[in-house]
Amino acid sequence: MGELAQAHDLRALSAFELAFLDGGRRRRESLRSSWDVRFEEIEPVREFSWRKEARGFAGWYYSTTLRDHVGYESWLERDRLVLLDRDPQVIGIASQPFWLHWSDQSGGRRHAPDYFVRLADGRARVVDVRAEDDMDDVTKDAFAATEEACRTVGWEFDWVGRPEPVFMANVRWLARFRRARCGHPAWIAEGLREVFREPKPLWDGAKAVGDRLQVLPVLFHLLWSGVLVTDLVTEVMETHSLVWTEAVT
Numbered sequence: 001m002g003e004l005a006q007a008h009d010l011r012a013l014s015a016f017e018l019a020f021l022d023g024g025r026r027r028r029e030s031l032r033s034s035w036d037v038r039f040e041e042i043e044p045v046r047e048f049s050w051r052k053e054a055r056g057f058a059g060w061y062y063s064t065t066l067r068d069h070v071g072y073e074s075w076l077e078r079d080r081l082v083l084l085d086r087d088p089q090v091i092g093i094a095s096q097p098f099w100l101h102w103s104d105q106s107g108g109r110r111h112a113p114d115y116f117v118r119l120a121d122g123r124a125r126v127v128d129v130r131a132e133d134d135m136d137d138v139t140k141d142a143f144a145a146t147e148e149a150c151r152t153v154g155w156e157f158d159w160v161g162r163p164e165p166v167f168m169a170n171v172r173w174l175a176r177f178r179r180a181r182c183g184h185p186a187w188i189a190e191g192l193r194e195v196f197r198e199p200k201p202l203w204d205g206a207k208a209v210g211d212r213l214q215v216l217p218v219l220f221h222l223l224w225s226g227v228l229v230t231d232l233v234t235e236v237m238e239t240h241s242l243v244w245t246e247a248v249t
Contacts, residue, residue: 016149019110020045020098028101035153040092040118045099048073061085063093064178071095077114077129079168080160082175084117084127086224092118102145111142125156132161170232174224182221189218189227196228196243203239219243 013032020027020034021043027034048058048071060069061081070093072078077095084090097116102109115127128143143159150157183189191209206215222228223243230243 013152015102016145016152017101018098019101031149031153035155038092038118039097039116039124040094042094042097042116044071044094044096045112046096048096062179064180065090066093073114074129076131076162079163079172080115080127080129082171083163083168084115085175085178086171088226089119089121090117091120092116100146100149102149104141104145109142109145111146113146123156124154125158126150127158127160129160164233166236167233170237173237174220177217177220178224179221182217183225184218188215189222191215192219192222192228193245196245199242199244201239202230202237202241202243205243 013035014030016031017028018031018034018037020037020039022037024043057075057078058071058073059078060071061078062068063070063081063085065085070081072081072095081093084093094116095114096112099110099112113126114129117125117127119125126146128146130139130143143157147157147159188209192205192215195205195208202219203212206212206219209215219228223230226246228243229246230237230241235241
């Protein structure tokens with residue numbers, strides 16, 4: 001059984017090829033010989049579509065994880081970038097990292113996944129973003145082939161759709177305060193950690209530390225970074241939303 005599984009893996013390694021940019025030079029190699037490339041550092045393999053009539057909406061998102069911009073081609077992709085940027089396990093993100101080439105009964109196929117993600121423990125994750133009601137057979141086949149290629153080399157594959165709307169609305173708001181400068185001055189951040197040792201309403205806690213106009217950006221930054229916690233799933237954040245430090249359970 002082990003020999004059969006190994007033979008299958010070897011066939012899969014040979015059945016897929018990756019085409020990508022390396023220092024501006026195009027390379028196309030078998031999955032077997034290129035799987036260990038650090039794709040989180042690779043530039044996009046193709047240009048984004050900026051046409052007015054395009055279905056998506058392309059742009060650049062500034063990632064505080066990378067301290068650099070990452071491209072996206074739809075609002076869904078942008079939302080996924082925000083979530084990846086907030087994930088403490090994520091240390092690297094690249095958009096459109098490679099073309100995956102393979103053949104099926106219809107002939108040669110190719111697919112460019114949306115993101116390649118590197119996690120803090122070294123794991124690699126390929127992410128495709130597509131709403132479930134926007135899936136067709138061609139896309140399903142492409143995702144299935146991508147998942148098989150990923151499994152062969154020990155990468156994770158994650159197909160993600162629309163995030164839960166209330167949660168995403170809250171995280172989008174917090175993302176406005178994601179940059180490190182929003183966490184200062186330090187005395188306000190320390191005051192907020194102290195005030196929210198016990199859960200209390202957001203508005204009241206901010207007032208207890210000082211001028212809300214100065215305190216709230218720091219509070220939202222600490223919520224973004226996870227130092228402070230609130231319920232982001234049940235309802236959109238309001239002045240009465242309870243906030244507490246991460247240590248409280």
